[in-house]
Structures are given as C-alpha cells and as structure tokens.
Amino acid sequence: xxxxxxxxxxxxxxxxxxxxxxxxxxxxxxxxxxxxxxxxxxxxxxxxxxxxxxxxxxxxxxxxxxxxxxxxxxxxxxxxxxxxxxxxxxxxxxxxxxxxxxxxxxxxxxxxxxxxxxxxxxxxxxxxxxxxxxxxxxxxxxxxxxxxxxxxxxxxxxxxxxxxxxxxxxxxxxxxxxxxxxxxxxxxxxxxxxxxxxxxxxxxxxxxxxxxxxxxxxxxxxxxxxxxxxxxxxxxxxxxxxxxxxx
Numbered sequence: 001x002x003x004x005x006x007x008x009x010x011x012x013x014x015x016x017x018x019x020x021x022x023x024x025x026x027x028x029x030x031x032x033x034x035x036x037x038x039x040x041x042x043x044x045x046x047x048x049x050x051x052x053x054x055x056x057x058x059x060x061x062x063x064x065x066x067x068x069x070x071x072x073x074x075x076x077x078x079x080x081x082x083x084x085x086x087x088x089x090x091x092x093x094x095x096x097x098x099x100x101x102x103x104x105x106x107x108x109x110x111x112x113x114x115x116x117x118x119x120x121x122x123x124x125x126x127x128x129x130x131x132x133x134x135x136x137x138x139x140x141x142x143x144x145x146x147x148x149x150x151x152x153x154x155x156x157x158x159x160x161x162x163x164x165x166x167x168x169x170x171x172x173x174x175x176x177x178x179x180x181x182x183x184x185x186x187x188x189x190x191x192x193x194x195x196x197x198x199x200x201x202x203x204x205x206x207x208x209x210x211x212x213x214x215x216x217x218x219x220x221x222x223x224x225x226x227x228x229x230x231x232x233x234x235x236x237x238x239x240x241x242x243x244x245x246x247x
Contacts, residue, residue, distance in 0.1 A: 007115040009068060010124075011093075014115075019048045022066050022073045029058060031072060035089035036120065038148040043118035044089055059085045068115040090150055097125050099157035100146060104128055106160075108153060109137065123153075124166050138163035 017031045029050030037044045045061045060074050061083055067073040095108040110124040123140040144159030 005116070007068060008112055008121065009115045010110055010112055012110050014046075014068070014072070018071045019060070020071050020073050021076050023076060023078075028074070028076070029056070030054075032057065033091055035085065035091055037086075037088055038090045039088070041120045041142050041145075041148070043113055043120070044086060045083075047085070059083050062118045065115075090148065092123065092148065092153065095149075096152045097140065097160070098152055098154050099160060100154055101157045103157065105155065105157075105163075106138070108140070125160075125163075127163070137166045139166050 011034050014031050014034060019028050019031060020026070021028050029048035032047045032049040032054070034043055034046045036042060043062045045059055045064075048058045048060055050056045050058065059082065064074045064076070065072060066075050092108050092111065097105045097108060099105055106125040106127045108123050109126050111120050112122050112124070113120045120142055122142060123145070124137050125140045126137055127135055129135065138160075140155065140163070141159060144156045145153055146156065147154040
C-alpha cells in the first residue's frame with residue numbers, strides 16, 4: 001500500500017468487511033480479527049472467515065493488503081502456500097489496563113491505526129472509574145504503554161490520570177489525530193513533571209515543619225522536667241532563733 005498519506009481506521013469498523021482477491025476479483029471471505037505485533041505496535045495481519053458459519057479461517061499478512069475501503073483488497077499469489085499466523089501476533093481487545101503504580105485504569109476496547117502502514121495511533125479504553133474518571137471511552141497514546149502482554153497492558157499513570165475522552169468522528173480527520181496525540185502526550189508528561197516538583201517541594205516543607213515541631217516539643221519537655229525537679233525538691237528548714245531570744 002502507498003504510504004504517501006495516512007488512512008486512519010478504527011479496528012472495529014474493519015470487522016466484517018468483504019475481502020476481495022485483487023487478481024481475480026473473487027470474494028475470499030470477511031475480515032474476522034485484526035492482529036498486532038506487541039513490540040512494534042503494528043498490524044501484522046488479519047484472519048478472514050469464510051465457509052459455512054464462517055468455519056474456515058485464512059490468515060493474510062498486512063503486506064498483502066492492497067486497499068482498505070468498503071471492501072478490503074488483498075494480493076494473493078497462487079504459487080505460494082497459505083501463510084501461518086505468527087506466534088507474536090496479539091489481539092489487544094479486552095486487555096486489562098494497569099498503571100505502572102499498580103492501579104487498574106480500565107479495559108482496551110478498540111484502537112485507531114493507519115491502514116497504509118499498519119501502525120497503531122492510539123488505543124481506546126473504557127474507564128473503570130479509577131481516580132474519579134467518568135464512564136466512557138478514552139484515548140490511550142501508544143507512547144504511554146510500557147508493556148503489552150496477552151492479557152494486560154501496563155501504562156504510565158501520568159498518561160491516564162486525566163485521559164482525553166474519545167469523540168466519534170475524530171479519527172476521520174487525517175493528521176489531526178496524530179498531532180493531537182503527540183501534543184497531549186507531551187502535555188501529560190509536562191504536567192507529571194510539575195506534579196513531581198510540587199510533591200518534592202511539599203515534602204521539603206513538611207520535613208521543615210516536622211523539625212520545627214520537634215524543636216518546640218523538646219523545649220516544652222525540658223521546661224516540664226525542670227518544673228518537676230523544682231516541685232519535688234524538699235522545703236528548706238527554718239533558721240533557729242538566736243540564743244538571746246530563748247531567755
């Protein structure tokens with residue numbers, strides 16, 4: 001596929017589209033599941049279902065995709081055997097989103113990707129109400145993900161503490177999404193750096209206050225001990241009168 005201009009597609013919109021052999025114009029099935037490489041965050045292929053009740057599954061590498069429109073055109077070389085699905089292929093839908101601080105932020109429900117290159121632009125996750133985030137679908141920048149596994153994705157807590165809600169139609173504005181995600185990611189981590197500086201300043205102030213309270217307490221304790229010693233001392237004996245006063 002040509003890479004001159006991005007073609008942003010939501011994964012769920014691709015499901016069910018007819019898959020057409022470019023060489024013969026024959027339908028070979030319908031798109032079933034899209035698969036990613038967990039390391040490169042790219043689409044590496046999809047399974048196509050056909051036959052009775054979709055019982056037959058065929059794997060197509062993303063390099064075979066020629067055009068993505070209302071139909072998906074693929075290039076099939078009849079002289080080559082069918083390809084097998086790579087072991088590193090993952091389907092991130094349903095992954096639990098955990099922050100690097102160990103908190104659950106939500107669940108991956110979809111993603112936006114460039115159909116011309118296969119590169120994922122942003123994941124979409126549903127909130128679990130973490131830190132007061134309302135129910136809804138939010139953008140999760142690819143750069144915020146540190147680990148993408150078969151069951152869970154670990155992300156930067158700073159990137160999802162105040163997530164941006166996804167609006168339908170935003171993915172159709174070519175270029176706006178990539179620019180928005182880049183700016184939002186930079187802004188998120190600048191905010192995180194500011195929070196860290198403020199936290200350090202607050203910690204220093206608390207430490208100074210604790211030292212001040214300790215000094216005052218030590219002075220009070222010293223005064224109390226001095227008063228207790230004074231109160232517990234025996235009274236001094238009265239002086240004896242002179243002998244001349246006895247007769």
